Amino acid sequence: MAKVLDNLRAWGLLALFSALFIGPLTVMAGVNKPVLERGKGERCVEDTEFMRRNHMALLKHHRDETMRRGIRTTKHSLKGCVDCHASSKTGSVASTKEDFCMACHVYTGVKLDCWDCHATKPMKLYRPAATPGVAPQRVQQ
Amino acid sequence: MSEQNLNPDNSERRAFLKAGAVVTGAAVAPGVLLFGVAQARAPEEPASDKIRWGMLIDTTKCASGCDDCVRACNTENGLSGATGPQDSQWIRKLNIRHLKSGVETSLPMLCQHCEHPPCVDVCPTGASMKRADGIVLVDRHICIGCRYCMMACPYKARSFVHEPLTDQNPEVPRGKGCVESCTFCVQKVDRGENTTACVEACNAAGHKAMLFGDLNDPQSEIAQAMKTYATTEVRADLRLNTGVRYRGI
Numbered sequence: 001m002a003k004v005l006d007n008l009r010a011w012g013l014l015a016l017f018s019a020l021f022i023g024p025l026t027v028m029a030g031v032n033k034p035v036l037e038r039g040k041g042e043r044c045v046e047d048t049e050f051m052r053r054n055h056m057a058l059l060k061h062h063r064d065e066t067m068r069r070g071i072r073t074t075k076h077s078l079k080g081c082v083d084c085h086a087s088s089k090t091g092s093v094a095s096t097k098e099d100f101c102m103a104c105h106v107y108t109g110v111k112l113d114c115w116d117c118h119a120t121k122p123m124k125l126y127r128p129a130a131t132p133g134v135a136p137q138r139v140q141q
Numbered sequence: 142m143s144e145q146n147l148n149p150d151n152s153e154r155r156a157f158l159k160a161g162a163v164v165t166g167a168a169v170a171p172g173v174l175l176f177g178v179a180q181a182r183a184p185e186e187p188a189s190d191k192i193r194w195g196m197l198i199d200t201t202k203c204a205s206g207c208d209d210c211v212r213a214c215n216t217e218n219g220l221s222g223a224t225g226p227q228d229s230q231w232i233r234k235l236n237i238r239h240l241k242s243g244v245e246t247s248l249p250m251l252c253q254h255c256e257h258p259p260c261v262d263v264c265p266t267g268a269s270m271k272r273a274d275g276i277v278l279v280d281r282h283i284c285i286g287c288r289y290c291m292m293a294c295p296y297k298a299r300s301f302v303h304e305p306l307t308d309q310n311p312e313v314p315r316g317k318g319c320v321e322s323c324t325f326c327v328q329k330v331d332r333g334e335n336t337t338a339c340v341e342a343c344n345a346a347g348h349k350a351m352l353f354g355d356l357n358d359p360q361s362e363i364a365q366a367m368k369t370y371a372t373t374e375v376r377a378d379l380r381l382n383t384g385v386r387y388r389g390i
Contacts, residue, residue, distance in 0.1 A: 067280050070188035070272060072331050079311055117281055117316030119309045126311055128216050 034103035039084040045075050055081075059114075078114065083122045092120040181333030193256075193275040193384065194325055195356035196340070197363050197372060198248060200389040202350035205247035208234050210351065213342030217326060219310040229300035229315075231323040232339055237390070246390055249339065249351070252277060252298040252323035253375065254384030260290035260299065269320075275356075275384055276327055281319040290320055295376050298322050325353075356384065 044051055046058070062076040074080045085093050085100040093100045094115045101120075105112050119126060182189070214232045215222040224230060232251040238244070258277045260269040268284035271277050279290075279299075291299045299322040302315060309315055312328040326337040336353050343351040354363035366372075372386040 063282060065187075067278070067282065068270065068272070070274070070327070070331055071186070072184040074184070082311070116305070117309065117314040117319070119311040119314070121311070123311045127308075128219060128310065 031107070034107045035098075036100060036103055037085075037087055039100070041084055044084075045080070078118055079123070082118075082120065086120075086122050086125075091122070091125050094120040181335075184331075188272050188274040188276075188331075190273040191357060193356045194254065194330065195275070195354065195363060195384040195386065196251075196254075196325075196337070197352040197354075197366055197386050197388065199350045199352075200246045200248045200387055202348050203247050203249070204348055204350075205236060205245070207247075207346065207348065209342040209346045209348075210234075210249050210339035213338040214323070217310075217329075217338035218313045218324075219308075219315065227301075227303045229302060229321060231298075231300070231321070248387060248390065250296060250298070250375075251339075251385065252294075252325075253296050253381070254323075254325060256382035256384070258381065259293040259295065259379075263289045263293040265289065272327075274330075276325045276330070277322075278324055278327065279320050279322065281314065281316065281321070284319040286318040286320065288320060294322075295379060295381075 046054075051058075058076045059078055059081075062073075063078070065071040065073075066077065082093050087093065087096075087099045090096055090099055094102050096102065097106050099120075101112065101115075211230075211232050211234060212222065214220065218231060220229050220231060224233075232249050234247060235250050236245060236247050238246075254275055254277045256271075256275065258269070258271055260277065261271055263269075265287060266283050266285055268280045268282075269277070269290045270280055286301065288301055291297075291301060299320050301320050302317050305317045306315055313324075315321055326334075326339075329336060329338070335355075340351040340353045343349065352363045352366055354361040356364060356367075358364060359368075367386065370388060372388050373390055374381075374383045374386060375390075
């Protein structure tokens with residue numbers, strides 16, 4: 001009788017371990033593809049297929065044109081991307097893992113540092129920290 | 142031997158040239174509109190080297206306790222306004238006193254947008270750059286944060302961003318690890334507003350101590366003012382040909 005109980009306990013433990021360790025493995029094998037929220041407007045500035053592969057090249061070219069030569073066209077500007085693709089929930093393109101930029105970049109494991117400097121929200125959501133004519137408070141550290 | 146001795150008619154020739162200049166000036170004057178159109182360039186048009194942006198600061202009108210220009214700059218560019226040793230300051234107010242006479246002067250100090258900028262000379266990556274229209278900028282995409290430019294600048298005009306930033310102005314990207322300084326509000330200039338936040342604030346406060354404009358255009362307010370009275374470059378001995386000039390120092 002004791003042997004039967006031991007056997008049962010052993011099987012029970014085995015089942016528990018499988019639930020703990022094998023379960024997640026099966027889930028990881030099938031990571032969902034990123035789901036992107038549709039941007040504003042009829043269509044993107046270029047074909048979606050083209051943008052998927054080449055958006056970084058367009059942005060890099062445009063950044064140099066704007067920064068170095070002062071060309072401020074909006075077609076391939078990062079601000080333009082943000083204006084159309086900011087999430088309807090967070091208002092941002094990169095504040096959560098579901099937001100437009102992060103969805104694919106998290107999926108592919110490609111780190112991007114655009115948002116260390118650039119605002120992730122459109123201009124209309126920007127609130128200046130300081131009010132005009134009022135001296136900002138000194139932040140104690 | 143001077144040229145005048147060789148040409149006895151020189152005075153007449155000069156008078157003729159002067160008259161010509163007056164006539165040309167009159168002919169150009171109705172073209173003010175034309176000039177305005179040329180200044181507000183199209184978005185696809187690059188900055189032109191025909192323009193050189195500059196600023197003239199009249200220290201006789203600058204009030205010693207006033208820091209409206211500094212606060213306006215902070216608001217426009219999303220700076221915290223804190224003045225600790227590691228905080229960014231793109232423009233700051235200085236009070237100076239002449240050691241012998243005791244004359245006290247108050248003035249704003251900012252990037253002087255030199256024609257021959259030492260920051261650009263020393264930059265090892267080419268991130269420090271001068272745009273065609275004379276605005277000196279930092280290309281943060283290639284700035285490695287070495288801070289040579291901060292040491293090279295005779296005006297202490299540059300700051301380094303030490304901490305991560307959030308909620309930047311979409312028009313003024315800034316971030317940790319890069320050097321930054323006054324941009325002459327390049328986002329406003331490129332929109333065709335042709336003014337800066339500090340100058341607007343100074344005018345709004347009624348001091349009118351700051352003028353912003355095109356140094357290359359003889360009709361511009363700033364060029365006219367510089368023709369009217371003597372102006373000084375800070376550290377003129379360095380022969381950097383600064384874009385920011387001062388009166389009364």
